[in-house]
Amino acid sequence: MATVHSYGATQEVTGSCHLLQIGDVKILIDCGMFQGEEEEMNEKPFGFDAKEIDYLLVTHAHLDHVGRIPRLVKEGFGGKIYATAATMELAEIILLDSAKIMSEDFQTKYRKALRKGRETKLSKPLYEPLDVDKTFKMIEWINPEYDVYYELCEGVSFIYRNAGHILGSAFIELSYMEDEDSHTIVFSGDIGNNNQLVLPDLQKCSKTEALYVETTYGDREHQPISLTIEEFKDVIVKTLDSHGNVLIPSFAVERTQELLCLLREMYKSGELPKCKVFLDSPMATRATAVYRNYAQELTKQCQENVKEDGTVFNFNSLVYTETPEASKGINDIKSKAIIIAGSGMCNGGRITHHFKHRIWDKKNAVVFVGFQAEGTLGREIVEGAQWINVFGEDIIVKASIHTINGFSAHADQDGIIKWISNMKELKKVFLVHGEKETQKIFKKVLKEKLQLDAHIVAYGEKIIL
Ligand SMILES: [Zn+2]
Ligand SMILES: [Zn+2]
The missing domain is CATH 3.40.50.10890 (Rossmann fold)
Incomplete structure (x- = not known):
């Protein structure tokens, strides 16, 4: 049986983290930080045992997709991490910066708490620069190239495709065998806008049965x-x-x-x-x-x-x-x-x-x-x-x-719809990485334009594929 359990970026835009389980194999897609109003979610348990994760596939280096990786490592993750070479380099810069900010914030709060005699009540930062170092030195990172087929383990393979969102970004086409049948699922990560100055256009995806798609701007069009x-x-x-x-x-x-x-x-x-x-x-x-x-x-x-x-x-x-x-x-x-x-x-x-x-x-x-x-x-x-x-x-x-609006790294409604319209055999669409109201609008438009039913994923929800 194959299932996807979502532990972030559900009816919101941060904290991307989806656990794909195929038989006994546990594959995490992104392990991002919750930001803004949802920040306290970072302190909560993952919802799964970090030690049991076999592989982590990273779509891109934004903090809301990589920000909890050092914590995953701290909690005993010992599997392999897959990320494009550029994503890996950018992730190190971004994670070190976030660890530094969290450590400095903690020091300031600690000094204040000390004066009130409340220092023991203060929660420690999620991780420190040393934990980021460990994430890159102790864990095996593998850098897939775009458009190259990789076998993850027996019966499970994947291809990274250019998502045109930030340097190194990818959407992941994953295939797996179940009862002698082959199945496909795509995780969009964040997908980019076309006609950008620095990055090439989002690649097409020609077919998949199931899709987890971001909907950040699923309710609007960007200005040209x-x-x-x-x-x-x-x-x-x-x-x-x-x-x-x-x-x-x-x-x-x-x-x-x-x-x-x-x-x-x-x-x-x-x-x-x-x-x-x-x-x-x-x-x-x-x-x-x-x-x-x-x-x-x-x-x-x-x-x-x-x-x-x-x-x-x-x-x-x-x-x-x-x-x-x-x-x-x-x-x-x-x-x-x-x-x-x-x-x-x-x-x-x-x-x-x-x-x-x-x-x-x-x-x-x-x-x-x-x-x-x-x-x-x-x-x-x-x-x-x-x-x-x-x-x-x-x-x-x-x-x-x-x-000045319009410099967006995310596809707009039309961009997402066009991308999905190329996918043959698509039966199951799951909406993630978007505000709830935005997702409701996108769901309606998807039905009208492509006659596809979509499901808005809830936090902690387990989908049987
Ligand atoms: Zn992003
Ligand atoms: Zn994102």
């Missing part, structure tokens, strides 16, 4: 990327032409590389006014190096860049500021700087320093290019806060604030 690019260029040019500076809070993986690609294109075509572009994020700099190392997996245009300049992203105006001193040095520049810094939602990181130095000046612009979750400083600013509090100081917001 060409429009997004025009809006972005417009703010940049106008702000620089009037001697202002542009601050861009950005996620280290994918969005930053897209921005670098776009700015490089503007530079090459002469559209970019004379300026300095600072990538002020050590994590984004490390992630960019991984993208550079896997240039063969990027778009044709990116590969052309390499032929032309020997590198994917660099151009003369671009400066990588690694050290805190170099970062502080940016403060001396009075005008015509573009500063890309983390964190993407402004709840920490170097961007908050740049806000302190520049958000009170009306000649500057803040450009949001990614989702800002409830409760973050980014959301406050996007919603029109007139004052913000950074480092205990109230600062007036006079810079112009721009939200």
Whole structure:
């Protein structure tokens, strides 16, 4: 009997974790962290015994897909991990960063609790940098290539296909034998938008019987990327032409590389006014190096860049500021700087320093290019806060604030439907990785457009395939 038990990303977008059991073989698909409102779920037991998992197949390196792997290892997982080589490298960067943030948060809370005599009540971080190290050193990682058939164990095989979501991302086509019959199931992971700057399009999947599909944007269409690019260029040019500076809070993986690609294109075509572009994020700099190392997996245009300049992203105006001193040095520049810094939602990181130095000046612009979750400083600013509090100081917001939609790493409703429409023999569709209301809308559209019934998976639900 084959079953799938879901332990995350059910009627929500974080915590991806699905346990596929075929006979006695236990295969985990992703082991992600719950984020935002669901954060406390990370503390709860997995719902299965980590020691009994034979294999972990990772779709991509986002924290909501890999964030609980060190905990899995801590709890005794001793199987093999499969992830593309790029995913493995990005996952190490992302996990180390998350372990560092959790350790620092814990230290701050600990000092406060100590003063109240409540330090014993404090729960330890989920894992520490040392646990991340162990995850990569003690566990065997295998790096499947795209479109290559692998035998996982007797009667179970899989192929990784390019999901076009972030570098290294994959959806997994898995085949297994049951009572002498062969069956197929696809786990989408997160699937990308087509016509992107950095990544090639999502690959087609020609047939499967069962599908676990993400539905993050299953209820909406993105605006065309060409429009997004025009809006972005417009703010940049106008702000620089009037001697202002542009601050861009950005996620280290994918969005930053897209921005670098776009700015490089503007530079090459002469559209970019004379300026300095600072990538002020050590994590984004490390992630960019991984993208550079896997240039063969990027778009044709990116590969052309390499032929032309020997590198994917660099151009003369671009400066990588690694050290805190170099970062502080940016403060001396009075005008015509573009500063890309983390964190993407402004709840920490170097961007908050740049806000302190520049958000009170009306000649500057803040450009949001990614989702800002409830409760973050980014959301406050996007919603029109007139004052913000950074480092205990109230600062007036006079810079112009721009939200540019359309830079999405996820397929929209039409994108998901088109992808599913290619799958022959599809009988069972399971919706995961989406808000409940979004999933209800997507379920209806799927029925109308492709005459397919879908099931919205609940937390802890066991599906018999
Ligand atoms: Zn993702
Ligand atoms: Zn995700």
